[in-house]
Amino acid sequence: MTTHPLQPVALKSQAVNFRALPPLSLYIHIPWCVRKCPYCDFNSHESRGALPEQEYVAALIRDLEMALPQVWGRKVYTVFFGGGTPSLLSGESVAEILRNVRMLLPLDLGAEITLEANPGTVEAARFAAYRGAGVNRLSMGIQSFNDTHLQALGRIHSAAEAQHAITIAQQHFDNLNLDLMYALPGQTLDEAMQDVRTALTFKPQHLSCYHLTLEPNTLFYHNPPSLPDDDASSDMQQRIEEMLAASGYQHYETSAFAQPKRRAKHNLNYWKFGDYLGIGAGAHSKLSFPDRIIRQARYKQPQAYMQQVGKGAPIQTESEVGRDDLGFEFMMNALRLNEGFDSSLFGERTSLSLLSIQGELAEAEKRALLIRDHQRIAPTLMGQRFLNDLLEIFLKR
Numbered sequence: 001m002t003t004h005p006l007q008p009v010a011l012k013s014q015a016v017n018f019r020a021l022p023p024l025s026l027y028i029h030i031p032w033c034v035r036k037c038p039y040c041d042f043n044s045h046e047s048r049g050a051l052p053e054q055e056y057v058a059a060l061i062r063d064l065e066m067a068l069p070q071v072w073g074r075k076v077y078t079v080f081f082g083g084g085t086p087s088l089l090s091g092e093s094v095a096e097i098l099r100n101v102r103m104l105l106p107l108d109l110g111a112e113i114t115l116e117a118n119p120g121t122v123e124a125a126r127f128a129a130y131r132g133a134g135v136n137r138l139s140m141g142i143q144s145f146n147d148t149h150l151q152a153l154g155r156i157h158s159a160a161e162a163q164h165a166i167t168i169a170q171q172h173f174d175n176l177n178l179d180l181m182y183a184l185p186g187q188t189l190d191e192a193m194q195d196v197r198t199a200l201t202f203k204p205q206h207l208s209c210y211h212l213t214l215e216p217n218t219l220f221y222h223n224p225p226s227l228p229d230d231d232a233s234s235d236m237q238q239r240i241e242e243m244l245a246a247s248g249y250q251h252y253e254t255s256a257f258a259q260p261k262r263r264a265k266h267n268l269n270y271w272k273f274g275d276y277l278g279i280g281a282g283a284h285s286k287l288s289f290p291d292r293i294i295r296q297a298r299y300k301q302p303q304a305y306m307q308q309v310g311k312g313a314p315i316q317t318e319s320e321v322g323r324d325d326l327g328f329e330f331m332m333n334a335l336r337l338n339e340g341f342d343s344s345l346f347g348e349r350t351s352l353s354l355l356s357i358q359g360e361l362a363e364a365e366k367r368a369l370l371i372r373d374h375q376r377i378a379p380t381l382m383g384q385r386f387l388n389d390l391l392e393i394f395l396k397r
């Protein structure tokens with residue numbers, strides 16, 4: 001960027017210039033779990049003793065109130081209670097949070113409101129209360145229906161409890177996602193297929209099938225179990241994709257499969273580089289303003305977060321997304337979508353012209369990782385398989 005000597009260096013703030021802001025989502029983080037799973041790098045803490053539930057709910061509401069000036073007048077299209085384990089919250093707490101969300105923000109009438117649940121924390125009355133509070137989509141962390149694998153993953157529930165939890169959930173929710181993981185320690189192809197087959201018997205509207213990854217800062221990373229090799233896990237991936245396609249599920253994102261019209265609206269907003277306000281311990285936000293895009297992270301430790309809310313300063317870090325990073329940041333999300341994106345979306349979300357990444361697009365096309373016409377830009381099958389190679393092209397050095 002060239003700067004005129006008389007112009008302030010704050011030119012970075014003029015990096016973007018939006019005529020309309022992207023759709024806004026609200027993310028609410030609940031940072032506790034009954035037990036920490038050895039593979040999990042989410043901001044989740046073992047809940048020893050009773051949760052400071054009321055104090056935390058009050059902090060969330062205060063946090064939201066303080067964040068209002070940054071999203072003033074903007075409608076919220078989706079709400080997501082993520083964790084951690086949001087299903088540790090009582091029905092009253094979820095109702096209180098949603099009451100305040102509705103009071104403080106214009107919530108779209110058809111808003112998708114999702115809550116993540118762990119099958120080891122399921123009570124029928126609580127699910128009924130979540131539904132009554134306005135939650136209309138439930139996402140359950142199943143991981144596997146095989147007791148040996150569940151134990152190796154340190155899960156707090158058995159396969160039978162997982163199945164029972166799904167049955168209860170379906171009495172209250174007609175929009176259900178199940179999380180499964182594959183390439184588990186010692187897992188065979190048949191076992192991975194059997195997990196998906198069992199999930200399908202419940203006909204969930206949505207399935208997320210994650211390849212287990214060894215994340216830094218986890219027990220598995222420091223003490224790795226024996227995992228299926230790359231050939232075995234890519235066989236699993238391929239067979240899972242085939243089975244789900246044959247059962248009518250659309251594979252629309254790297255790990256996401258949905259029945260027609262049941263794609264996860266909240267996640268789609270992330271992948272389409274929409275905006276999100278994240279409240280709660282460690283929650284991240286991406287917010288656009290007419291002249292800039294910012295990212296924020298709130299204090300991670302639940303206690304520190306609540307104290308900081310008390311001091312009126314829950315945000316630990318805030319930075320502006322530089323103009324040079326926008327192409328990569330947009331692609332990192334949008335190219336996860338197997339159908340790719342409408343070419344006009346790039347300009348709408350970044351305020352940049354596609355010409356600014358013309359060289360990168362041409363290179364990706366030449367390497368058969370991406371296809372494009374005047375309407376759409378999408379990863380090829382090879383681009384989907386080698387997404388990191390594709391994204392690297394957009395990473396400015």
Ligand SMILES: C[S@@+](CC[C@H](N)C(=O)[O-])C[C@H]1O[C@@H](n2cnc3c(N)ncnc32)[C@H](O)[C@@H]1O
Binds near residue numbers: 142
């Ligand atoms: C926040 S958790 C979901 C809800 C709840 N905490 C539970 O586990 O039951 C989100 C999902 O991420 C997936 N996940 C977590 N760690 C992972 C890892 N290391 N590799 C792949 N998937 C992972 C799991 O499928 C998990 O259900």
Ligand code: SF4
Binds near residue numbers: 035040084
């Ligand atoms: S996978 Fe879910 S239950 Fe396990 S530690 Fe992570 S957030 Fe908690």
